[in-house]
Amino acid sequence: MFFKKYHIVIFKDRDGNHRHLRLRGWFGVFLVLLFIAMSGVNIYLFKFYHANQTLNAELDNAQKTIEEQERQLVSLNSKIRLVYDDIARVQQFDSKLRVMLNIDKDPIEINEPGTDNNNSPTNMNFLQLHRQELMTRKMHLFLNLLNNDIRLEEVKQQELVKILRNNKELLVSTPSIWPAEGTLTSGFGMRGSPFTGTQTMHKGLDISNRPGTPIYAPAKGTVTFSQYDGAYGNTLIIDHGNSLSTRYSHMLRAAAKEGQTVQRGEVIGYIGNSGRSTGPHLHYEVRIGGVPVNPMRYILN
Template sequence: MFKNYQLVIFRDHHGAYRKLRFRGWLFALMLVALAGLVAGNISLVKYYYNYKQMEHERSEWETQVQDQNAQLLSLSEKIKTLETDLTRIRGFDAKLRQMVNLDQEPRDVAPGGEAKDFDKKYLPLYRQEMLTRKLHQFLAELGNTAALERVRQQELLALLDAAGSRLATMPTTWPVAGWIVSPFGERTAPFTGKKEFNKGLDIAAPIGTPVTAPGTGLVTFAGETEDGGFGLVIDHQGGLTTAYSHLRDVTVAKGQTVSRGQIIGHVGDSGQTHGPHLHYETRLGGAPVNPMRYILE
């Protein structure tokens, strides 16, 4: 193998040629270098192929992670929306129950006695697996709560079916479109500056704004009040009455039955008043109660 070698190269068809002599060890070294070069190229090709494959897999993984994150965020928004709707339904249920004396006070609407604030409890979780577990747990709790609320709603619907006429008489709607300038409860009197108890709601609105009956009832008073203004009183049965003051006029008469939504007068500034508004009272057994107890917002 380490003998001398000759490489003959013929240059043309006239028989010209050239001889190249190689020592054996140099020829062997060239073969080894050639083999190493081929092996290196093969290794580089395999490495390049593996790199491209890993890059493709990484790109697919990043896309999958982005899709999962987008799905999780979308799911969290849906859950928050569902939770808000469920809370509103429970509040509506509680107010109806209070109105028909099924429960004395509105129930705590938070399941398990504690608020389920999704933003504070679940969104700050940084590990995807933990977030997924929390989402499934929250959905399970929400499903159980929704099932319980369906049972409660069925119970309430059965009760309301039996007392449908009673609910129709309750003052559950706003008597006028406006804004509350003085709520029910303690306040500073606008004329004397002293502390006093506001027995109803003062709802500001432009003069001439229609005032409607918030529920079916019998008009027991319609006319001029003691302070020189115009007002009326409606009896809604069961000791529940509503009163309206500072009206510009009254469009119904004493002894007349009115239905919910019927116009009974218009906003004015008659009597002792600091501007056009409706003074709206709700009384139960003669005692003033907050009208917001009956208004279904």
């Protein structure tokens, strides 16, 4: 059967033109097998295409899920960073208050965001992470360190509350607010003199504002000096006890008299331009045992 010859005659038109094909039997078998093979290949390709489409859809969904989780992690990181910053501010306030009240011998060292503490989560640039697993691990580290900071700060605050309860008068008599509103034009430390240009020690803060702007007592105390003092002009000094005093110079005039007890927030004078001055401002000093110290250590607001 496979070796028989088959003749196929194909007539093309009415004139009798035709084409004569001679085929062996095995060729038909070959065509059948070829058809079966092609059908099998088509079925396989169809199934493969369908499976591939399903897999692509699953991969797309997985990628969207990962991206959404990464967005949530980044958002959570931002919120945690805000909490961490709040804790850092509380730590700074705590440290400053301890220095003001002379509770600790030295200021407490605080790892602020951006410092060189290699183990601090603040060194982790989460926004540049590309792997979710790495981001998650670092997030857990961040939370652990944050939790440790919270527990430590809680202990410190409990200790501070006990100290303040036993030293209420010390707290009331310790300067803690700005003495006047205005612009800080010169800080504490070495600076070029506005009169000679040479480097001189500036013993306080200069706060510039309009003449007549009120000056407030930063804490409870007794006025021990309220007179004109040469280059410092109209000057007032408050003794807060514990060797701590504050000085106010270049005033327009004083609003408190020598021997008067003043309270925190009470008006004691007005900004002016008296004495040797380049313009209306308040020169504010804080002294311990007569030695000028940086007034910024005694400003909490």
